[in-house]
Amino acid sequence: MEEITLPRKIVIKENTLPDIPRLIEELNNFKSILLVLGLKTRELLGKKIFDLLTKKGYVTNCIYVEKSDHSTLERIKKHARMLNVDLIIGIGGGKNIDIARAVSHFLEIPYINIPTILSHDGIASDRSVISEGKKKYPILANPPLAIVVDLKILSQAPYRFFASGCGDVIAKKTAVLDWQLARDEKNEDYNDLAANLAYFSADTIIKNANTHKKNYKSSIKLLAEALINCGMAMSITKSSRPCSGSEHMFCHTIDFLFPENKALHGEKVALGAYIMSFLHGIDFVEIRDTLLSYNLPVNYQQINIPQEILIKALSTAHKIRSDRRYTILKNGIKKDNAENILKRLEVI
Numbered sequence: 001m002e003e004i005t006l007p008r009k010i011v012i013k014e015n016t017l018p019d020i021p022r023l024i025e026e027l028n029n030f031k032s033i034l035l036v037l038g039l040k041t042r043e044l045l046g047k048k049i050f051d052l053l054t055k056k057g058y059v060t061n062c063i064y065v066e067k068s069d070h071s072t073l074e075r076i077k078k079h080a081r082m083l084n085v086d087l088i089i090g091i092g093g094g095k096n097i098d099i100a101r102a103v104s105h106f107l108e109i110p111y112i113n114i115p116t117i118l119s120h121d122g123i124a125s126d127r128s129v130i131s132e133g134k135k136k137y138p139i140l141a142n143p144p145l146a147i148v149v150d151l152k153i154l155s156q157a158p159y160r161f162f163a164s165g166c167g168d169v170i171a172k173k174t175a176v177l178d179w180q181l182a183r184d185e186k187n188e189d190y191n192d193l194a195a196n197l198a199y200f201s202a203d204t205i206i207k208n209a210n211t212h213k214k215n216y217k218s219s220i221k222l223l224a225e226a227l228i229n230c231g232m233a234m235s236i237t238k239s240s241r242p243c244s245g246s247e248h249m250f251c252h253t254i255d256f257l258f259p260e261n262k263a264l265h266g267e268k269v270a271l272g273a274y275i276m277s278f279l280h281g282i283d284f285v286e287i288r289d290t291l292l293s294y295n296l297p298v299n300y301q302q303i304n305i306p307q308e309i310l311i312k313a314l315s316t317a318h319k320i321r322s323d324r325r326y327t328i329l330k331n332g333i334k335k336d337n338a339e340n341i342l343k344r345l346e347v348i
């Protein structure tokens with residue numbers, strides 16, 4: 001923990017758009033801004049932000065993202081260079097923000113995130129996932145200079161994205177337990193502040209499970225704060241360790257074995273957290289009940305992934321990372337045992 005870079009401004013409230021020009025002015029003397037967004041986001045937000053910034057005298061350009069792949073990254077880098085951009089604003093869901101962050105990293109230009117969904121912890125994280133064919137590779141970048149969360153816009157997004165975001169936060173519970181295991185058994189570096197940020201974020205979302213529907217807007221705020229805390233935990237350690245353990249390895253293995261699956265990231269890691277909480281010997285029934293309260297999948301039918309894939313994923317997930325991150329999966333679970341565990345938990 002020698003040097004930490006964190007966002008300088010975080011705004012979470014309703015109707016944040018009118019604040020954006022003032023916020024940018026307070027951050028630095030920026031002149032040329034590039035909005036990185038998708039076509040859907042253009043209708044929802046892009047035009048309004050473009051008008052606000054142009055009126056304030058900023059040279060503002062928009063560029064559209066369809067995929068978070070290498071050729072899109074190269075295209076937008078070229079465009080940003082040509083326009084002499086000094087600030088990037090990523091608007092939208094995962095793809096747009098992944099690309100905005102990666103361009104910002106390669107060109108060393110700061111970026112601001114304006115999320116329109118909260119389906120995973122990417123809004124405040126310092127890494128992007130870029131795809132190349134069927135493969136995905138992470139890029140370690142900087143955290144955003146600012147994050148602008150508009151509760152009204154987020155409350156209009158489909159509930160499933162909110163639930164997936166909650167799933168990604170719940171997953172931090174087993175991620176931190178895995179980290180503690182690696183600290184105790186493998187003497188791995190551990191950071192209390194980062195671990196607590198991630199762990200208590202998960203606890204907050206678990207505690208809110210039964211009441212979130214009654215007060216949806218304040219639950220969205222709670223989720224935004226939890227996701228930002230998780231991003232900060234990763235920035236503190238410059239690693240995904242506090243936020244990604246065996247449950248994420250299970251999810252990545254599913255994606256590797258069955259890339260055509262349509263489940264959201266937060267849905268897969270939440271199911272993984274349920275299974276790994278059983279292996280860790282904590283209250284897995286509480287995790288299952290929490291997932292059910294958020295309408296998150298707890299079995300193969302709900303997540304729409306074949307039983308054989310889930311069995312294979314559980315028995316091979318320990319091998320998915322090239323750095324062989326140490327977790328409760330240790331040296332792997334035999335296939336028969338994986339099947340028994342999934343049956344015991346009524347996942348299959």
Ligand SMILES: [Zn+2]
Nearest residue numbers: 120121168269
């Ligand atoms: Zn995640």
